[in-house]
Amino acid sequence: MFCNGTLTRFGNIQMCPSSGILNYGQGLFEGLKAYRKEDEGILLFRTEENALRMKVGADRMCMPSPTVDQFIDAVKKTVLANKRWVPPHGRGSLYIRPLLMGTGRNLEVKPSSEYTFLVYASPVGNGLKGVLNLMVEDNVHRATPGGTGGIKAVTNYSPIYKPLTEAKAKGFSDLLYLDALTGSNIEECSGCNIFILKGNVISTPTTHGTILPGITRKSIMEIASGFGYQVEERAIPIKEVFDAEEVFCTGTAMIVKSVASITYQGKRIEYKLGAETLAQKLHATLTGIQTGVIEDKLGWTMVID
Amino acid sequence: MFCNGTLTRFGNIQMCPSSGILNYGQGLFEGLKAYRKEDEGILLFRTEENALRMKVGADRMCMPSPTVDQFIDAVKKTVLANKRWVPPHGRGSLYIRPLLMGTGRNLEVKPSSEYTFLVYASPVGNGLKGVLNLMVEDNVHRATPGGTGGIKAVTNYSPIYKPLTEAKAKGFSDLLYLDALTGSNIEECSGCNIFILKGNVISTPTTHGTILPGITRKSIMEIASGFGYQVEERAIPIKEVFDAEEVFCTGTAMIVKSVASITYQGKRIEYKLGAETLAQKLHATLTGIQTGVIEDKLGWTMVID
Numbered sequence: 001m002f003c004n005g006t007l008t009r010f011g012n013i014q015m016c017p018s019s020g021i022l023n024y025g026q027g028l029f030e031g032l033k034a035y036r037k038e039d040e041g042i043l044l045f046r047t048e049e050n051a052l053r054m055k056v057g058a059d060r061m062c063m064p065s066p067t068v069d070q071f072i073d074a075v076k077k078t079v080l081a082n083k084r085w086v087p088p089h090g091r092g093s094l095y096i097r098p099l100l101m102g103t104g105r106n107l108e109v110k111p112s113s114e115y116t117f118l119v120y121a122s123p124v125g126n127g128l129k130g131v132l133n134l135m136v137e138d139n140v141h142r143a144t145p146g147g148t149g150g151i152k153a154v155t156n157y158s159p160i161y162k163p164l165t166e167a168k169a170k171g172f173s174d175l176l177y178l179d180a181l182t183g184s185n186i187e188e189c190s191g192c193n194i195f196i197l198k199g200n201v202i203s204t205p206t207t208h209g210t211i212l213p214g215i216t217r218k219s220i221m222e223i224a225s226g227f228g229y230q231v232e233e234r235a236i237p238i239k240e241v242f243d244a245e246e247v248f249c250t251g252t253a254m255i256v257k258s259v260a261s262i263t264y265q266g267k268r269i270e271y272k273l274g275a276e277t278l279a280q281k282l283h284a285t286l287t288g289i290q291t292g293v294i295e296d297k298l299g300w301t302m303v304i305d
Numbered sequence: 306m307f308c309n310g311t312l313t314r315f316g317n318i319q320m321c322p323s324s325g326i327l328n329y330g331q332g333l334f335e336g337l338k339a340y341r342k343e344d345e346g347i348l349l350f351r352t353e354e355n356a357l358r359m360k361v362g363a364d365r366m367c368m369p370s371p372t373v374d375q376f377i378d379a380v381k382k383t384v385l386a387n388k389r390w391v392p393p394h395g396r397g398s399l400y401i402r403p404l405l406m407g408t409g410r411n412l413e414v415k416p417s418s419e420y421t422f423l424v425y426a427s428p429v430g431n432g433l434k435g436v437l438n439l440m441v442e443d444n445v446h447r448a449t450p451g452g453t454g455g456i457k458a459v460t461n462y463s464p465i466y467k468p469l470t471e472a473k474a475k476g477f478s479d480l481l482y483l484d485a486l487t488g489s490n491i492e493e494c495s496g497c498n499i500f501i502l503k504g505n506v507i508s509t510p511t512t513h514g515t516i517l518p519g520i521t522r523k524s525i526m527e528i529a530s531g532f533g534y535q536v537e538e539r540a541i542p543i544k545e546v547f548d549a550e551e552v553f554c555t556g557t558a559m560i561v562k563s564v565a566s567i568t569y570q571g572k573r574i575e576y577k578l579g580a581e582t583l584a585q586k587l588h589a590t591l592t593g594i595q596t597g598v599i600e601d602k603l604g605w606t607m608v609i610d
Contacts, residue, residue, distance in 0.1 A: 010322070012320060012321055012322075013319075013320055013321075013322055014317040014319065014320075015318055015319075015320040016317055016318075017315070017317075017318055017402075017404065017423060017425045018402070018425065018427075020463070021326070021327060022332060022404060022406060022459070023332075023402070023404065023459060023462075024459055024462035024463045024466075025330040025332065025458075025459035025460045025461075025462060025463045025464075026462075026463035026466070027327060027328075027330065027463075029328055061464075061466065061467070062463075062466040062467055062470055095412070097322075097323070097328070097412070099322065099327060099328065101327060102463070107400070107402070107427060109462050109469075109495055109496045110466065110469070110470070111463075111466050111470065118322060120322045120323065122323075139450075139451045140451035140452065141449055141450075141451055141452065144446055144449040144485050145444075145446075146444045146445035146446055146468075147445065147449075147464060148464045153330075153463070154327070154328060154329055154330035154460075155330045155459075155460035155461075155463060155464055156330075156460075157328075157329035157330060157331075157414050158325070158329045158330045158331035158332075158366055158367075158407070158416075158458070159330075159366075159452055159453045159458065159460050161329075161331070161366060161367040161415065161416050162365055162366070162367055163451075164414075164415070165367055165415070165416065180449050180485060180486075181485075181486075190414055191414050
């Protein structure tokens with residue numbers, strides 16, 4: 001369905017003013033990172049998972065999608081063409097952003113007649129070492145059953161700018177959204193999944209269509225399971241969050257980040273932080289695998305050169 | 306905030322791949338029509354309402370907006386520059402599409418650093434004379450409380466492509482959405498508002514944030530009121546729709562269109578159609594005002610030349 005693409009220098013693209021993405025938000029994105037190994041080779045992490053997630057999203061948004069091979073090939077070629085922008089080992093990564101969007105003329109409210117798949121990249125640092133201070137949002141919902149919360153549609157993000165901007169102005173790092181139907185279960189933050197730890201049990205909300213099935217989320221569940229923790233995917237009532245020993249978030253940008261506090265209806269709960277946390281251990285293990293420092297026994301990484 | 310724009314020929318625009326509209330759907334649109342009068346003058350209809358609605362939407366989407374004067378001026382200049390594309394009186398209209406979008410580089414999930422306001426136009430016919438056969442959608446919701454259903458965000462449209470495409474494949478014209486919280490009250494269709502008639506009472510769902518405050522909707526309420534009908538804005542349970550004598554939809558594209566049938570959970574209800582319907586009377590009056598055939602006592606139209 002998609003013809004072979006070409007590599008071009010980063011710069012403006014041509015876009016029809018009546019295209020589907022500009023008028024009706026018909027677009028999807030992905031996000032992944034390339035890391036430089038100690039020996040200078042470059043590693044990609046579970047790229048086929050991003051390719052598969054884009055296929056699922058494309059189906060929901062009535063778009064054709066590139067094949068898994070086309071997706072991986074485009075990512076690889078983009079990284080190799082930008083090799084000099086992949087930061088030195090331990091100093092950051094090359095963030096890769098694939099976009100799939102309706103680019104045909106599209107005045108009527110219906111799927112576009114033409115689509116564009118493109119990939120661009122930008123070097124990013126390791127991210128702030130900091131912690132997250134979350135505020136529970138009980139007015140705006142990120143997603144609704146039957147909606148697009150379970151895919152990386154562009155339409156999931158700008159609608160939460162307003163509450164997110166307001167929360168940031170109050171000093172919070174991000175919002176923690178509740179489910180739209182009952183308003184009593186936690187879902188995720190604006191761009192990351194959430195986990196709670198109590199005893200030997202790590203829990204995270206089930207991805208039943210309103211929560212993004214994060215690839216970092218999935219990897220962390222597998223690593224934690226390997227550590228001997230019991231990992232549960234289930235509905236998590238906000239009340240249960242009050243009793244957690246440790247809370248952390250996962251995502252491509254932050255990998256794993258500890259949650260220092262959660263504020264809900266004026267009440268602020270604080271959690272365990274520091275070197276002894278599970279979050280730190282998980283972060284070290286996952287980034288170790290991603291950067292080639294820890295042996296990749298699960299076949300998650302791919303060396304490109 | 307917005308500098309003065311320029312007129313250019315319709316064609317591709319330059320867009321940064323990492324712009325807010327392409328990555329996070331930060332965009333709004335408007336839709337309005339210019340009609341040719343019998344005497345060749347061109348009429349615009351309640352343009353300041355579109356300008357004001359864009360301001361409300363921009364605030365919700367964390368975007369700056371053009372002033373009402375800038376909006377009206379841009380619309381006027383676009384129409385005048387495309388005067389030869391305004392169809393002859395009675396043969397259609399020039400459909401005008403203002404867009405406001407985040408166009409600054411925007412890798413992070415946050416409001417864009419730069420915005421573009423543009424207006425393009427296309428001649429359109431009077432629309433099919435046909436009627437609507439609606440299917441009630443009880444799985445996917447168009448909007449959710451706290452969300453963006455009450456503004457013309459681009460993010461409200463592509464998420465309903467999938468159920469809409471499936472309904473069209475079954476022969477329906479459009480979907481009628483239910484409220485996300487209770488699933489029991491009607492809201493609107495994919496791109497038009499809905500009214501029900503029983504006796505002397507015309508009812509339409511209240512626009513409390515999940516329903517677009519249509520300008521045609523507002524105008525029809527005023528016209529119907531002038532005809533002596535009692536016009537009510539309120540929650541309308543889907544069950545009440547079964548007892549309606551007449552149902553019709555309103556929107557910029559269709560003006561007023563009769564609903565022939567509504568299908569809900571396998572049950573199909575049919576409504577009054579034809580020359581004697583209120584829908585036809587309202588359509589004739591509103592298009593009469595819009596095209597300069599009926600005297601505009603309310604100051605809704607503006608002649609441009």
